[in-house]
Amino acid sequence: MTKRKGYRDWRWLVLWWHHFFLLWNTIDGQTRYSIPEELKQGSVVGNLAKDLGLGLSEIFDRKLRVASEAGKQYFSVDAGKGELVVNDRIDREALCGQSASCVLPLQVVVEDPLQLHRIEVEIRDINDNSPIFLSNEISLKIAELALVGTRFPLESATDPDVGSNSLKSYTLSKNECCSLKIKEIEGGKNVPELVLEKPLDREKKAVHKILLTALDGGTPARSGTSQITINVLDINDNFPVFEKNIYKVSLCEKTINGTVVIKPKATDADEGLNGEIEFAFGSRTPDSVLSVFHINSLTGEITLKGELDYETTKTHDIDVVAKDKGSPEMEGHCRVQIDITDFNDNTPEIVLTSQPKPVREDAPGGTVVALISARDLDSGDNGKVTLQVTSGSPFNLKPSFSNNYALVTSGALDRESFSEYHIEITATDSGSPPLSSKKTIPVTITDVNDNPPVFTQPSYNVYLKENGVPGSILFSVSASDLDFGDNAKVSYSILDSKVQDVSVSSYVYINSENGSIYSMHSFDYEKLKVFQIQVQAKDQGSPSLSSNATVHVFILDQNDNAPAVIYPSSAALGSVSHQRMPRSAKAGHLVTKVTAVDADSGHNAWISYKLAEATDASLFTVNLYTGEVRTKRAVSEQDDSSQRLLIEIRDDGEPVQSSTVTVSILLEDGLHEPILDLRQKVSEPSKKNGRITLYLILSLASVSVLSLLTFLVLAVKCIRNSRSSGSCCMRRSDCDDYKNPNRNLQIQLNTDGPIKYVEVLGGDMLSQSQSFRSCMSPMSEYSDFTLIKPSSTTDFKEVISVLDASLPDSTWTFEMSFFPNNNVASIHILFMGDVKNHYISPSVIPSVFSHLCVCGDEVTKKFAVCVCV
Template identity: 45%
Template structure:
């Protein structure tokens, strides 16, 4: 219970104010109780839970506990009723010695949330120690010649209690010869003297026995006694005397061994041997004092012996006896009171109690991390300790009580920046020079899920050849998460969507742990050129965080489609064609034209035509290497067989090359047997040709309008992208112009902008090609340049020959293939691009063969091709004048037949 002292009225007032005082103390984080020493086990001390404002039901859930730095087993708390009680015997003298104040400091700690309270329990002294004399029997020699009022000092009793319980009074047994004189010094210490009240006569009283009783002020009173035996001597009648009975000396606790404390100088009125003085320590001097001080018996010098420690003992009292050499010897007494002065010779002590480790990186400011207590054995300013932290840490110290601190969070934590902190606590005392001590605590920062997985790039471009095996690994995505443990455990999944009429998951899958992307089925370039989808990376934190990455999978073309012959007017069974040729035709007469297409792209769709070697056939007919036109090489003779069977081999340029064959049956007839075209047929053909020209004009106008709108849209889109993207993005300088040349022609790559393909399910691709033949002048070249009549194809779609396209293997990301239409002619002058790029060439022995080079390499964009005939072929003879020709662009959808332009 809190201590109550004073009169009844004061006690009554304090009892009324006690609840308010308890509430005030609890609010300030400290309670004060008192308990008498030697209280029995279970003695009530205080209702600590009630005084701290805690509910009994929350003591156990909040981990209510009591801790004490030194004596943690003396007091205990009943968690059922919240009462603080005595757990084991409390001995105040053992706990605090003779200190005037004796308290047990408790730390009450509760969690959820963390709270710390300081409780001080004062241990009240009871009168449980009687006065004790240094010895039970003391012998004193008195000369019979001692004068009246002669004084002999007596060693007083000591009481281990304090206060009134240690306030001693002395009483001497009745005697006619002696009485007791008690003197109180200014320091409340008592000096006892046995005073001679009547002259001694050895012949009457050789010995006198007295009983000295010491009584303390406690209730009940306790006493202690000593038997005094006085022997009366009949010799030397003068004793040595000191100038003063008490000497006071101050020494620093670090005084070196052998330091002179003081020099005593006693005198004796006798002469001769009776005046020779010998100094010695009194028999009452304790053994501890004898280990610290010594006296020279002849000179009376008192010196230190051993090390002095203020923290061990603050003062010493030394009884000194000066005895002469008379017979019997006489002696005088004095007392030396030595007080030690404290110096700053003890470093502070730091104790750290960790409470909340590790610390969550999202912990609120002010959260308590650890409790720190400091102490210093020195006194006064030397024992005043201040604490500080190492710099640049997000923590601070908050003083909660004397010599108690809390380490609290001062600024926000980020585990990804710093995962743990080495906090150094430095304690300094107020001495001069100041001493310090350090203690460190490692504060680990626990991770929370505050970082989403991050991919190295926002999108990836992947190239996969078509006809891949099912389950083929095509790419691996990888994302990094800056968090730790399960918060950094990344799993991958597809962002499901529809690709045409099918789900994305029917095409590809991603492994949840490794991030490997697999193609679930063979991909077909002719069906799907680009497959664009997103992969999500999600961590295992709570809540989970995620991010997406875009994959653009370009399906590269392989030569898996053979050339396909297109049907013509007189096509027979098995792909054979029958033609009638008058024998009067001359060299260069076009007999017919073989047409074929290839579903592949690029080189795989680049077709060439050649006649199979047949005896006598090669000299009469020839076929255009890239046009498929079969024409005569000379004028017909009568000796030529009337029926000619031609086998035309059509092959692409893939690896390996795929072929198809067409059979042409040529019948040589006389002029009278040749079919004649009626005037009406000619008129109909001319009308159809005129209508076709009109349709082509409208078609060109529509194409120009759509192209203009497309160019305007692209310009606006590019301007917007330039304003929002860095310089190395869509607005960066385009690739240099690509010019490729070979034995059969050249293509020029003039597309400068970067083309972004967003989906693999766009509209059918549009094919566009332009080429410019530069043919040498000659009869054969002139015939080769003449566009064949296509009147027989009016009324049905005309199939291209050949179908010029290049695939994603040559140009990844293109939406369109380029087709060469034999009816399209582009003017190409010598001022074309000068920059040369790697060339893919194909040589031909045909004299009319030129050079054809499509753009080469993945990632090439081109909507402009150049085809060159003639002087580029090293097999042709000397330079010939070049004839400029015209160009026509014929865009069409893949698979559609192109209409000729007359």
């Protein structure tokens, strides 16, 4: 088969592959196959899987593929059999030219894990090309006086095949004047020469035609021919002669245009026109030379007129002809060999052998991310390439072989800090000056569930009014997760805990998607004042991570209880309380007293009494705060003997709740004993009074001990807080919350199951008190602590008398405690037994109480007061 290829392209391929194979053959231990050229598509080269030690399943699972460094994919892998097969037509001459060795290097890439194998496929030559001359006809002009033995160089034939298939010999057709000689020139090249065997006689024969045949050494042999036409000339029997047959010169590829390359010299022994010489390139000079070089026809000076490229053509062989002007013309020949030296004019190139894969953020150091190779078209040091990774990234390059590298991890990865890296790789050659290029490789970091959800704050305070609508939203918590995807999807749940021995899930439930907490039913402040909810935020990673937050729910009191009358009791006498009083009663006479309590707290439990209706409104008055019914004036004879009073009891809530009690008073003559006896009973000590006094003393002693322990704990806490950057200070200040207190002090009895207690509501003594504020550490339950000193004292016997008169069949004692109300000072007095709500006069505050302790929260403005002894 005959092929034609541009001289420049052919020479470039030969030189490039020759350089590549010399570099490739320095690697030992490669798998090598040998096949003839022009194999049919699908022909088997060898069992690649077996030679590489891979199973057939691995070829598919690990995505085995073959990459050719020649640029064209001549081979592929049969995934079913593991065989390397021919994928395209292979022309050895097109690939390697006339190089003695033609080897195609292949890269076999196996992924998961990444591996790189190199194999070589030797392409053997077959005799598929015939010798060919550049032209089918050679014209020679020989003077008739030419001497016998004169030699005339002929055009050489070319054969792209190599070895035994290349050009071997020339033959000349039978003729009467000439013979053929073969001349070996530098480089081992044979050039045919026509030798004149006898003088020519133009008058006998002016033109001689001889057939020149070129034969190769293949089996069968192939041949090519060219017709030699010899024109016999007269006389001019001397031809120009060059000083040298071969001129050699070296030229850098970056030589500028107009540079003189060489000036060959020739002389002619003839005289006149026969001795005048003109220079020119040979008639068979290729265009690749004509486009780069110019020759001066008069001087023979060869200059550069185009650009040189070492990577395309490393050597230019130019045939220079010197012709005289005789008749016939005589010419001489010489060869100019111009060797091009390399200049570092090609930047190195970075090639991704495999595309980078996403890397887990917990990948260990040394994990292979991608395979990279580098190449430079220059030669020598100009073609030596080194790769570097920009400093500061957790990646580096690990050298493999022959300018191949593996991009590996070199440090810890954190997707939350950098989800993607753009790794800049710089390739630099060793030329002078060096050239470099850069390539950016994107590497994606995949997420690992290494961050738990985080709440906006560790604990939340929720203030909820009682009697709310079931199913209403209480609060919404929120947590965020720095991870990505399912690892960042947060769901909320409530951890199981007990509230009054009942699971917290019976009180509230939470929306698992948005963290909204809803009530299951309405809350009653009188039954439940505060409880906690443990909320857990959990992501959907594997394994999942979680965190907890505490929600403190404070129930706020609402005025939902009307005052309840506990004295006078109307259970036995119906809806009317019957009282008797003497007609001799003076102004201010205590007729009776009404006692009521309110199950609410704070302002909602402050009770006031009002005379709503009366038979004679001028005769009776009701104390607004104590509920005492007294005469406003002395009873006269004209007053009706039966008086009826309607007393309204109101609390201080919003809206106001009220109740009424009807008192029927019978005016009688000579009625004095009940009241006198009562006063005597109050003033005379009795066994019951002694027992109550003993209980009070024991209770107050217990309170004193508890108070002392409390102050000791607070002192220790202050010392510790001061050591750990906390604060514990005491400063004197005015108590703004008590600048305008109520004008009297009221003790109110409340009930809470089997335990009864009394609240002491604010009065005049608070308005004249001095207060001290204690700044606690942020971890304290209350932020303020105020000490209030009373402004008045009362005989303790009066306390006993009033309690004894109100609760004749009960036992009672005091207990110090905290009761959160709105600006309310609370003293808890415990009563045992079945006791109704009773009213106690403000004068019962005993002088043994040295001060009251007020605790409060500046944020919620809620205060509680305890008795301190």
